[in-house]
Amino acid sequence: MNRLTVIFAAFMMLAASVSRVLADDGDVRPNEIRAGIGIYNANASVPVPLLSGKQIEEVLNGGVAKIREKGASLEDPQRALGYILIDHPRPAVWLAALEPDYLPVKGLTEYLVKGDPAGNSTWYQHIKLPWPVTNRHWLIDLKNSLELADATRGKVWEQTWDLNPGGEAEAKRIVGRGLVSGITMAEAQKSIFTPVNHGAWIAVKLRDDKTLLIYAVTSVIGGMIPESLVVRYAMSTLDELLYGIADRAEKMRTVFPNGTYPVPGGDGEPLPAGLDY
Numbered sequence: 001m002n003r004l005t006v007i008f009a010a011f012m013m014l015a016a017s018v019s020r021v022l023a024d025d026g027d028v029r030p031n032e033i034r035a036g037i038g039i040y041n042a043n044a045s046v047p048v049p050l051l052s053g054k055q056i057e058e059v060l061n062g063g064v065a066k067i068r069e070k071g072a073s074l075e076d077p078q079r080a081l082g083y084i085l086i087d088h089p090r091p092a093v094w095l096a097a098l099e100p101d102y103l104p105v106k107g108l109t110e111y112l113v114k115g116d117p118a119g120n121s122t123w124y125q126h127i128k129l130p131w132p133v134t135n136r137h138w139l140i141d142l143k144n145s146l147e148l149a150d151a152t153r154g155k156v157w158e159q160t161w162d163l164n165p166g167g168e169a170e171a172k173r174i175v176g177r178g179l180v181s182g183i184t185m186a187e188a189q190k191s192i193f194t195p196v197n198h199g200a201w202i203a204v205k206l207r208d209d210k211t212l213l214i215y216a217v218t219s220v221i222g223g224m225i226p227e228s229l230v231v232r233y234a235m236s237t238l239d240e241l242l243y244g245i246a247d248r249a250e251k252m253r254t255v256f257p258n259g260t261y262p263v264p265g266g267d268g269e270p271l272p273a274g275l276d277y
Contacts (some may be wrong), residue, residue, distance in 0.1 A: 027060075028085060030056045040155060040156045059212075066081065079216055093249045094157060113139070118144055119143075122142070140162065142159055159266060162197070172185070198217075202216070215241065215242060251273055
């Protein structure tokens with residue numbers, strides 16, 4: 001048994017112990033938050049920062065804990081992260097965050113280039129920005145981390161995204177074929193292709209009706225806009241983004257009343273009828 005396996009086993013034992021002790025207690029405890037993040041980090045390719053005691057209390061009180069994480073060197077872009085505890089089953093939270101028709105950013109237009117039943121897809125996205133800032137566009141690959149879901153015995157779901165290799169030329173080809181409604185080739189040619197855009201949605205099942213949702217994003221939009229300004233803007237939007245998903249989770253059963261959902265779970269399997277576990 002290697003070191004990572006030992007660490008993961010310890011976190012699983014802690015999580016099981018916490019679940020037994022708190023089986024009849026409706027309040028999530030700080031150790032449950034710590035254990036959930038720990039299980040993710042023990043299996044993730046890119047771990048997320050742990051929360052301080054004060055940040056955990058903020059999350060338990062219904063707030064959003066925000067972290068601005070520096071890169072490994074001064075040249076590396078920073079990462080913005082938000083953590084929120086949502087009082088709904090994970091399938092409802094997952095769908096609220098990831099269903100394709102939900103566009104949380106004003107001015108964003110997107111086109112699905114390709115997708116598969118396991119939840120992997122490629123998207124062209126274009127955002128119109130206020131003058132005098134030049135519009136941006138990009139091509140990203142979304143991927144459900146099936147191995148992570150399996151390694152954590154289904155406790156953690158993750159969807160990552162990153163720029164598609166060779167995406168700038170492909171983005172212009174897609175627009176040139178008239179596939180993106182509302183975006184002309186002239187607009188695409190004037191837009192700046194973002195040089196860095198990657199991140200993850202992480203949904204940790206704490207209890208049947210309690211989900212820890214973590215959003216992490218690293219972005220450099222290029223042009224004359226400094227990276228520090230971009231990360232400050234990302235930090236400022238975390239509250240609205242995550243509170244919005246918490247509100248949407250309440251409505252998912254009525255938005256999709258027939259149980260036919262446009263995305264699978266983070267394990268690649270269809271979401272359960274009624275969005276329950």
